[in-house]
Amino acid sequence: MGASGTVRIIKLLFGLLGLVALGCADERPPTVYSYDGWDGGYFLPVDAGPPRYNVLLFIMDGVGPAQLQAARLVKQAPLHFDRFPAHVLMTTEASGGVVTDSGAAATAMATGRKVTPYTLGVALPGSGRPLVTALELRQRTGVPVGVATVETPLVDATPSAFVAHQASRFDEAGVASDYLRRTRPDLMAGGTSYNLGRVQAVAAGYVAIDSEAAMAVRSPGVDRVAWLFDEARPRLPELTRAALGFMSRGKPGFFLLVETEATDTHGHANNLDGVVKAVLELDQAVAEAMAWMGNRTDTLIIVTSDHETGGLVLDEPVLDASSDSVLQIDSAVEDALSPFTANVPPHHYTTTSHSSRPVDVFATGAAHESVLRVSDNTHLFGILAP
Numbered sequence: 001m002g003a004s005g006t007v008r009i010i011k012l013l014f015g016l017l018g019l020v021a022l023g024c025a026d027e028r029p030p031t032v033y034s035y036d037g038w039d040g041g042y043f044l045p046v047d048a049g050p051p052r053y054n055v056l057l058f059i060m061d062g063v064g065p066a067q068l069q070a071a072r073l074v075k076q077a078p079l080h081f082d083r084f085p086a087h088v089l090m091t092t093e094a095s096g097g098v099v100t101d102s103g104a105a106a107t108a109m110a111t112g113r114k115v116t117p118y119t120l121g122v123a124l125p126g127s128g129r130p131l132v133t134a135l136e137l138r139q140r141t142g143v144p145v146g147v148a149t150v151e152t153p154l155v156d157a158t159p160s161a162f163v164a165h166q167a168s169r170f171d172e173a174g175v176a177s178d179y180l181r182r183t184r185p186d187l188m189a190g191g192t193s194y195n196l197g198r199v200q201a202v203a204a205g206y207v208a209i210d211s212e213a214a215m216a217v218r219s220p221g222v223d224r225v226a227w228l229f230d231e232a233r234p235r236l237p238e239l240t241r242a243a244l245g246f247m248s249r250g251k252p253g254f255f256l257l258v259e260t261e262a263t264d265t266h267g268h269a270n271n272l273d274g275v276v277k278a279v280l281e282l283d284q285a286v287a288e289a290m291a292w293m294g295n296r297t298d299t300l301i302i303v304t305s306d307h308e309t310g311g312l313v314l315d316e317p318v319l320d321a322s323s324d325s326v327l328q329i330d331s332a333v334e335d336a337l338s339p340f341t342a343n344v345p346p347h348h349y350t351t352t353s354h355s356s357r358p359v360d361v362f363a364t365g366a367a368h369e370s371v372l373r374v375s376d377n378t379h380l381f382g383i384l385a386p
């Protein structure tokens, strides 16, 4: 065999080794940054090396521009995150359809890939293999990572898309196992469920608590906490403050997700009053985070949503000529539209499901300029991962 034949064999062996290595690794997003619409992709490069900034990601489930406008009208003032220097709209389509669910939407943000609705962190359509998430990429560098949600079990879709890898979000046993045995975030907070309660968390090596007061307790040597609540749960501002206190004890570069699910639940019920109350509670949590941040330049705060719920439309109040007052809502319209018009503006919903409307993204702090380039939910991955 000549020298060139030997070279060919060596090249072939390296090629085979490469294929074996690819087969063993988690499925990573491609490193070519092109956006191909329906099947995802992202254009922001992901750095190797330690994270350059902390990430605090707020997700308001099921909130679009109209829900935020209603909240401003009720508050009679801008929302705290209206003052953020970056603000764009992004599309939320799932793979294969214009309307997404929380699983596919959060997977797109967490991994940069569009997936089939009801999927959590796996390549479907495609190989079905796990897609590495921004939370996991940060975790590999040794920084603290955490997820927190209220008004829903922790195993619900939005936080789980950052932690779990399941073909169906409804496989709660599989999702719980991914929390406790696979990804093991340093902080997990949310509602209890059959598969993920305090007993299971303690058995998996977590310090588990069920009360707001206990969130502030810092035991030396405790590196994994599960704040799992039954009926009584902390409000988002208190939860956010306690979570930030926990996360900032570790190496710089933490990743923390804070979600409110109540906005989506009330959206499905076409209850704008409930949606607005939940948005305003999250707005207070954002104020808490801004106070924590102060002048520090090492933290990126993003406030966004996974999709819009309800197809909400705000309506013009009807001028009542028989009245002295300037604007009155016609009582027939009021009855037809909503029982909550004393508190929220006139409006009507167009669906009890999710809609295809784009959602807002607000950002401040480190690297917030990157958010100005976001126009689809997959683009957030490149900003969350470094």
Ligand SMILES: [Zn+2]
Residues within 6 Å of the ligand: 062, 102, 264, 265, 268, 309, 354
């Ligand atoms: Zn929903």
